[in-house]
Amino acid sequence: MSVTNAERRAHRAATREARSGAGPTVAGVEPGANPGATAKFGLFGEVLTIGLMMAVVALGVVTLPIAVAAGIRHLRRFVAAEDSRAQLFWDDVRAGILPSLAVGVPAALLAAVLTIDVVLAGSGALPGGEAIAVVGWAGLLALAVTVLLAAGEWSPSRGWVAAVRAVPGVVRADVAGAAYIAAAAIFTGVVTWALAPLFIAGIGCAALAVVAVPARRRRGENRAG
Incomplete structure (x- = not known):
């Protein structure tokens, strides 16, 4: 009886491992996707680590797009349990930093203009300040989303023009x-405004969101099929 129970426990454990994508294949059990994401604490630690690396690259401001793009590619490799050495992140940065300036410089200038508009609108120096502030904040949000999505589409072979x-x-x-x-x-x-060092966690979470959102869509499509 104890042997049977032990076998059942072993089979349940093997099934859990197989479904997570991290363990060996078990007959009749479909392996799960993204095995690197099954260790929640490990994933959180990787998000913070890559957030720090992205923040270092983004210190140049105009280098923010390549920092985000390289971070997204790193997290994709990590959640897929592929080779996710830090060296590959720096390889992506080196491959894309100069071409990324064609995106980073205009994005930084546009962000500066919109920020100035928001500040001036809040000071009351401009007529219709409230409306201008709304437009400014909306513009900053649209710019941030565009940079994140373009970074998610970038690869060294594809380039920034195609990504945008x-x-x-x-x-x-x-x-x-x-x-x-x-x-x-x-x-x-918001977290960066509250405490500047939290930018590290925030940018890491934003990169993870770009990785996770398309996966959510694919899971829905698979269930519908």
Whole structure:
């Protein structure tokens, strides 16, 4: 009897491991996706680690797009239980940092203009200040979402032009997903405003959101099929 119970416990444990995607295949059990995401504490630690690395790269401000893109690619490798050495992150940064300036410089200038508008609107120096402030905040949010989505589409082989051009299609294909990315961008802004060092956690979470949102859509499509 004890042997039977032990066998059942072993089979249940093997089934859990197989479904998580981290263990060996068990007959009749479909392996789970994203095995690297099954260890929740490990994933949280990786988000903080990659957030710190992204923050270092983003110190140049105009280098924020490549920092986010390289971080997203790193987290995709991690959750897929692929090779996720830190060296691969720096390889992506080196491969894309110069081309990314074509995105980073205009984005930084536009963000500066919108921020100035918001500040001036709040000071009462501009007529219709409340409306201008709303437009400014909306513009900053749209810019942040665009940068995040473009970074999610970037790869060294694809390049930044194709990544930016893909953003409208990504939004049309998953409007709810774009709203989730906007929420991640707002979260990053709020925690950074509250305490600047929290930018590390915020940007890491935003990168993870870009990885997780399309996976959510694919799971829904698989269930519908």
